[in-house]
Amino acid sequence: MNYLQKIIIDFELHSVEGIKECFENGVNPNEIVKDKPLIYELINMYSRGPLFKECIKVFVDYGLVFDDKVLLSVLLDNATMLDTQLTADKKEITICEIGCGGGDNLAAIAKALSKDISLKFIGIDIKQECIDFAKQDPNNSYIVEWITSDYRNVSFTKKPDIIFSSLFCHHFTEDLLKEQLKWMKENSTIGFFINDLHRHPFAYYSIKLITSIFSNSYLVKNDAPLSVARGFKKIEWKNILFAAGINNYTIQWKWAFRHLILYMHERK
Numbered sequence: 001m002n003y004l005q006k007i008i009i010d011f012e013l014h015s016v017e018g019i020k021e022c023f024e025n026g027v028n029p030n031e032i033v034k035d036k037p038l039i040y041e042l043i044n045m046y047s048r049g050p051l052f053k054e055c056i057k058v059f060v061d062y063g064l065v066f067d068d069k070v071l072l073s074v075l076l077d078n079a080t081m082l083d084t085q086l087t088a089d090k091k092e093i094t095i096c097e098i099g100c101g102g103g104d105n106l107a108a109i110a111k112a113l114s115k116d117i118s119l120k121f122i123g124i125d126i127k128q129e130c131i132d133f134a135k136q137d138p139n140n141s142y143i144v145e146w147i148t149s150d151y152r153n154v155s156f157t158k159k160p161d162i163i164f165s166s167l168f169c170h171h172f173t174e175d176l177l178k179e180q181l182k183w184m185k186e187n188s189t190i191g192f193f194i195n196d197l198h199r200h201p202f203a204y205y206s207i208k209l210i211t212s213i214f215s216n217s218y219l220v221k222n223d224a225p226l227s228v229a230r231g232f233k234k235i236e237w238k239n240i241l242f243a244a245g246i247n248n249y250t251i252q253w254k255w256a257f258r259h260l261i262l263y264m265h266e267r268k
């Protein structure tokens, strides 16, 4: 049996036992396939079920050499390991959200991350109402610098380590997105991530149905499905990332109908 061919099918099936069998039968977890480490065949696959992290763990158990421990902790979905890595590398981490709205995401991150890391946050939003709202929200009582501006006009004296956007990109054209990706890359020291909507008929019709039952607001009923319709397919993300000159990223599918795009600068 050709175990190198079999393991690719096992990746598709997220078959933990199948992957183990291939490693037991001579496949090397550090094998190079199509000029890239074998693990990228798994990482770059579309689906991300609950078994994805177990498949990554099999690689680790069978001797994976993966220098980027921060990325590895993300792939393993291991928050403790991520904390340890970030703390080991840096004493202070600055996280910046563009299009932060009322600051809910920053508050959630501040709550989730370990108290061992000194965290600083920057929230940027073009709308004064959003920043005013964020400033008075008691959930936002962590160290944060609020900036009212188009993110493109912000220049940092000290670049943030991580920049992210959430439910932001589907408002823009592909050209503007390309600029956004370049901006995020140029202005971050560790990298960036993006959480945005996956355009899918199931997501579109479900949100239409849910908002028609549970919302009285015309705006919500109209805007929620419209936002999904403006979301992205994975291939579109790949094309935009390519056009922006960005490599070494991962795209993961997340419930409910989201894409998580993660880019990290190569570390020396």
Ligand SMILES: C[S@@+](CC[C@H](N)C(=O)[O-])C[C@H]1O[C@@H](n2cnc3c(N)ncnc32)[C@H](O)[C@@H]1O
Binding pocket: 098, 099, 100, 101, 102, 104, 105, 124, 125, 126, 127, 130, 149, 150, 151, 152, 165, 166, 167, 168, 171
């Ligand atoms: C759909 S909301 C998303 C809010 C928040 N990120 C979330 O996940 O809930 C998009 C936000 O982006 C802001 N925005 C739009 N264009 C912007 C720009 N060029 N620079 C900064 N903020 C912008 C809007 O004011 C709005 O608050």
